[in-house]
Amino acid sequence: MNQPKAEANADEAYRLAEQKASQYFAKLSQQLVNNTHIDALIQDFRIWQKTHIHRWNWLSWFAGKRKPDANDTQKYMHWLSATGKIDDYLDRSISYIYMRDLGQALDNPKTKDKIQRIAKDTKAYFMRIASEAQRQADYISPAALYRWGQREQIEEAVIWVMDKLKHVAANIPPELDAAQAQRKLIKIILGVVLHVDDELTEDTPRKERIAKLDAAIRLGYSYGLTYPFVDDLLDSQVLTTQEKEQYSAMIQQALHTGIVPDLGEWKGPQLEVIRYVHSELREAFEYIRDYQREEMRHTFFEQSYVFFQSQEIDRGKKLSNAHYTNEDLYIPIIIKSASSRLIVRSVLSAPEDEGFDLRTFHYGIYNQLADDFADMFDDMQAEAVTPYTYYLKYRDLRPDLINPYELYWAVISFLIHDVYHSNAKAREVILDRAINGLKRCRERLGQAKYDEVMTIFASGQPELNHVVQQMVRKADDVDFLDKLLRDQVVLQLSNDKQEKEAFQQTIRTVREQINVELQIDKAAEELDMKGKLMDAANYSLQGDGKRLRPILTWVMGVQEYGLSESAIMPLLRSMEYMHTASLIFDDLPTQDNAETRRGRSTLHQLHNSATAELTGLFLIQRAIREQSSLQRFDAQTVLKLIQYSAMKAEDMCMGQAMDLGSKGKLLSLEELNTICFYKTGIAFEAALVMPAILAEVKDEEIDALKTFAYHAGIAFQIRDDLLDYGGDQHILGKPAGQDERNNNSTFVSILGETGAQKAMWEHYCLAADALRQMPKPIPFLKHLLDYLVGRER
Numbered sequence: 025m026n027q028p029k030a031e032a033n034a035d036e037a038y039r040l041a042e043q044k045a046s047q048y049f050a051k052l053s054q055q056l057v058n059n060t061h062i063d064a065l066i067q068d069f070r071i072w073q074k075t076h077i078h079r080w081n082w083l084s085w086f087a088g089k090r091k092p093d094a095n096d097t098q099k100y101m102h103w104l105s106a107t108g109k110i111d112d113y114l115d116r117s118i119s120y121i122y123m124r125d126l127g128q129a130l131d132n133p134k135t136k137d138k139i140q141r142i143a144k145d146t147k148a149y150f151m152r153i154a155s156e157a158q159r160q161a162d163y164i165s166p167a168a169l170y171r172w173g174q175r176e177q178i179e180e181a182v183i184w185v186m187d188k189l190k191h192v193a194a195n196i197p198p199e200l201d202a203a204q205a206q207r208k209l210i211k212i213i214l215g216v217v218l219h220v221d222d223e224l225t226e227d228t229p230r231k232e233r234i235a236k237l238d239a240a241i242r243l244g245y246s247y248g249l250t251y252p253f254v255d256d257l258l259d260s261q262v263l264t265t266q267e268k269e270q271y272s273a274m275i276q277q278a279l280h281t282g283i284v285p286d287l288g289e290w291k292g293p294q295l296e297v298i299r300y301v302h303s304e305l306r307e308a309f310e311y312i313r314d315y316q317r318e319e320m321r322h323t324f325f326e327q328s329y330v331f332f333q334s335q336e337i338d339r340g341k342k343l344s345n346a347h348y349t350n351e352d353l354y355i356p357i358i359i360k361s362a363s364s365r366l367i368v369r370s371v372l373s374a375p376e377d378e379g380f381d382l383r384t385f386h387y388g389i390y391n392q393l394a395d396d397f398a399d400m401f402d403d404m405q406a407e408a409v410t411p412y413t414y415y416l417k418y419r420d421l422r423p424d425l426i427n428p429y430e431l432y433w434a435v436i437s438f439l440i441h442d443v444y445h446s447n448a449k450a451r452e453v454i455l456d457r458a459i460n461g462l463k464r465c466r467e468r469l470g471q472a473k474y475d476e477v478m479t480i481f482a483s484g485q486p487e488l489n490h491v492v493q494q495m496v497r498k499a500d501d502v503d504f505l506d507k508l509l510r511d512q513v514v515l516q517l518s519n520d521k522q523e524k525e526a527f528q529q530t531i532r533t534v535r536e537q538i539n540v541e542l543q544i545d546k547a548a549e550e551l552d553m554k555g556k557l558m559d560a561a562n563y564s565l566q567g568d569g570k571r572l573r574p575i576l577t578w579v580m581g582v583q584e585y586g587l588s589e590s591a592i593m594p595l596l597r598s599m600e601y602m603h604t605a606s607l608i609f610d611d612l613p614t615q616d617n618a619e620t621r622r623g624r625s626t627l628h629q630l631h632n633s634a635t636a637e638l639t640g641l642f643l644i645q646r647a648i649r650e651q652s653s654l655q656r657f658d659a660q661t662v663l664k665l666i667q668y669s670a671m672k673a674e675d676m677c678m679g680q681a682m683d684l685g686s687k688g689k690l691l692s693l694e695e696l697n698t699i700c701f702y703k704t705g706i707a708f709e710a711a712l713v714m715p716a717i718l719a720e721v722k723d724e725e726i727d728a729l730k731t732f733a734y735h736a737g738i739a740f741q742i743r744d745d746l747l748d749y750g751g752d753q754h755i756l757g758k759p760a761g762q763d764e765r766n767n768n769s770t771f772v773s774i775l776g777e778t779g780a781q782k783a784m785w786e787h788y789c790l791a792a793d794a795l796r797q798m799p800k801p802i803p804f805l806k807h808l809l810d811y812l813v814g815r816e817r
Contacts, residue, residue: 034280037326038333038359045358048386049351052434056426061437062488068440069491071448072455076499094508095515101150109501110150114143117505119453124391125215126222127365127380130449138222146505164210164513166810167792170785177234181241183781185213188245190814195300196252197262203517205252210513212248216240219368240372243315246308247371253301254332258339259408267292272336274302279329282321284309316373324370331363341409346418350426353411354389357396361388386443390454393432394461398468416480429481433488459495460502527807534578535571541593542600544646560627560639561646564604567622572808573711574599579804581715591656592715598650598669599711605643606676606707608636615684644673657718665717672710679703691769693783697738700771705737728797732805735791740812742784745770747817749777788813 055061092099104110118139122128128135166186173182189206196202220240224233254275258268270291278284284306290298316324334356341348362385369380393411396403400412407413411428419425436454444450466474482489542565544558574596581587581595611618611626612633618626628636651669654662679702686699712729749772771780791809795802 033322034326034329034333038330041330041334041359041363042355044385045355045362046351048358048389049354052431052438053350053426055434055438056430059485061434062485064441065433065437065488066491068437068451068455069495072452073495073499075452076456076459076495076501078500094503095511097150097508097512098153100508101153105147105151110147111143112501113503114146114505115139116453116456118143118146119449120457120504121218121506122222123383123450123453124387125218125365127377127384127387128222129379129383129444129447130453131444131447164516165792166785167789170789176237177230178238178241179782179785180778181238183785185241185245192249192252192304195297197257197260197294197297199260199262200252200256203514203521205256207510207513207517208251209245209248212251213241213244216244216247216368216372219372219374223374239315242311243371246311247368249305249308253305255335257301258335262297263294264292267294267298271298275332276329278309279325279332282313282325312371315371320370320373323376324367324373327363327367327370331360331367334360334363338409343407343409343413343417346421348409348414350424353409353414354426354431357392357411358389361392362386364388383443386439390432390435390439393428393435394457397429397432398461398465419480427481427484430485433485456502457504459492459499460504460507462492462496463502464507466496523803524807524810527804527811530579530583530804531575534575538571538574538578538596538600541597556635557639557642560631560635561604561643563630564608564621564627564639564643565600567624569600569604569622571600573603573707576708576711576808577715580712581718583804584802585715585719585721587715587719588656591654592718594650594653595665595714595718598647599714601643601647601650602669602673603707605640605647606680608640608643609680612636615680654718661718661720665714668717669710669714672706675702675706679706686769689769691774693771693774696769696771696774700738700741701734704741705734708737708740709733725799728794731797732791732794735787735794736809736812739784739787739791739809742771742780742787743813743815745772746777746780746784747815748772749780784813 092103094100101110104113119130122135122139123130130136130139169186170179170182173179189209192209193202193206196205217237217240220236224236228236257263258272263271267290274285284302287299287302292298312324313321337356338360341352365384365388366381369377396410396412400410400416403410404413404416411426411431415425415428419427436458440446440451440454444454465477469477478489478493482492544561544565546555546558577592577596577599578589581592582589607621608627610616611621612628614633619629620626626636627639647669648666651662651666654665679699682699683703686695691699709730712733713726716726716729748770771783774780775783788809792806795805795809
């Protein structure tokens with residue numbers, strides 16, 4: 025691509041966008057000057073209020089007296105259904121998504137049919153959840169996402185994007201909000217998938233549907249990545265001024281040439297951050313570029329440049345500058361708010377659609393002004409320039425400034441009457457959304473602060489404001505599903521972050537405690553040979569072990585069942601002694617013939633095979649000794665535990681024997697699953713079940729724990745096989761490729777890498793299903809499951 029010509033084309037594209045935005049802004053400004061929209065809006069509200077201001081409804085009393093908190097989705101949906109409101113609720117919610125995200129006209133017969141179909145399917149989904157008496161739905165869980173991927177036969181894309189999201193969260197600078205970045209990414213991926221799904225029909229060939237949805241996920245992620253790693257990064261203080269200039273120049277060069285420049289010599293302290301961001305964005309950029317049809321590629325680059333340039337102009341504004349004109353304030357946000365959605369079709373290389381472009385261009389500022397109104401106090405604190413923050417600061421000094429709240433209502437009138445041609449459904453949805461936004465604002469700020477805000481922004485249009493505030497006080501049925509789901513996702517991400525931090529802290533704390541407790545002390549009068557065995561045992565115990573099994577036992581015993589920590593400490597020691605013994609045997613030349621374990625030489629390498637074998641036997645006996653010292657529990661219960669432990673130890677021996685007998689043989693998947701369960705799953709089961717035995721819980725709960733352990737154990741082993749196949753030796757602490765060298769059958773050798781990944785996620789989902797059968801949620805087990813399939817060692 026000729027760079028000077030490309031730059032000229034990009035600049036011309038921005039000039040045309042600016043010209044179009046100026047014309048739109050001029051129309052809106054003229055409406056404000058003439059107040060021509062006020063009477064029309066008041067009339068719109070008179071029509072609208074007929075379906076939104078109700079007399080008392082006895083059905084609402086019958087359904088539960090009061091409207092429940094929308095945070096309890098199941099109760100809220102049940103209440104909507106019982107009061108006969110759910111159909112209208114879903115109709116306006118889906119209609120709004122079609123209007124905002126898909127740029128559709130609501131009077132289009134095809135669009136109407138699609139909205140009705142999706143609303144019907146959505147209702148069936150929520151009613152099914154309610155009838156199954158499930159806990160609060162988990163809308164963004166890996167299990168739910170993977171199950172959807174299975175239904176659409178796009179599991180590979182789902183696995184890919186989950187892995188990408190995990191790495192973004194791990195690499196995002198701490199100054200940025202990782203949960204917010206994930207939410208934005210998920211929202212954009214969903215938006216792109218919705219665009220593609222809207223184009224698909226029942227007649228679309230299955231192969232084409234799979235290919236398009238697979239690409240939509242990858243394109244959605246690739247485009248969405250620009251929000252945390254371009255928008256948020258440049259808006260934040262993570263980079264120095266010089267670094268921001270370097271970074272912006274690289275982005276502009278990529279958009280002008282179609283080629284991401286090399287990182288080169290980076291001048292600044294954030295090299296590690298930029299190295300990851302540059303690598304990830306280059307991959308994303310090249311995927312989108314290569315997906316474009318040749319004839320659409322220039323449109324993608326030009327629209328991307330227009331979007332980025334409008335953001336750059338907005339970013340460059342300083343709240344301390346008192347001289348921005350109204351055009352300076354509004355034209356860039358008209359461009360960027362429209363471009364952010366116009367670019368989605370460009371990313372998809374979709375054909376031009378004049379109706380979509382027109383509706384989306386005019387709609388963008390409506391959404392932007394609503395968002396800026398909701399965020400104005402946060403923006404003011406951050407000294408960000410938006411029409412609201414600028415008006416708040418300079419309204420008394422600059423009588424020429426346009427009131428953004430008044431412009432917001434002018435935009436609403438323009439959309440209803442000029443863009444959607446006074447369509448009743450469009451009026452309904454737009455006014456629903458506007459009143460919903462004000463109700464949420466009043467709830468968030470409190471009545472006194474809300475009144476203060478309205479005095480500042482709404483007093484210039486008293487007649488309209490009187491009607492609007494009456495609707496805010498009295499109108500009902502303006503809630504939206506996307507707001508409910510957004511709140512749920514934000515809450516879920518926040519809770520998930522806290523739970524994950526608690527999970528990690530528990531592992532660190534308990535692991536340290538267990539490491540201290542594992543040391544086997546030698547008595548002064550100990551025989552020399554026994555002392556040598558103790559030294560060998562302590563050497564094996566001192567390795568950098570994960571201690572997952574005793575940690576799991578501690579969590580279930582202490583946190584979940586309320587057992588005394590000191591009372592179950594012998595059980596925790598016994599768990600790790602048994603596990604370490606099994607590793608010593610596994611590593612022997614007659615078995616796996618491993619040279620390193622936990623980053624150190626294996627015991628037989630340090631001493632000899634005989635010493636290793638005897639040390640393993642010593643640790644097993646030591647484990648039994650520990651279990652028999654559980655003196656604070658009922659003797660019969662302890663005996664039951666020891667019997668269970670012995671039985672599981674036998675099963676593990678059988679599993680290892682099966683594994684050894686399989687060396688050099690091509691196993692079936694069923695045979696490998698069996699071996700894996702007896703080698704690995706059994707240990708997970710024991711870690712869960714033994715504290716349950718001491719707590720004397722019901723058999724049904726123990727059965728659920730066993731099911732969880734079975735599938736979690738196999739998922740764990742598959743991840744082990746994947747890491748052995750392609751893991752980093754320095755992270756693993758042992759050489760990769762050991763299974764292949766030993767000619768062992770693994771999930772990767774039987775299923776291939778992709779097939780093994782799918783099998784791992786299938787077992788993950790089944791383990792997650794088992795957790796839902798427990799009497800109450802156990803966050804630690806949920807995050808343990810995430811850890812098992814996401815770990816790098």
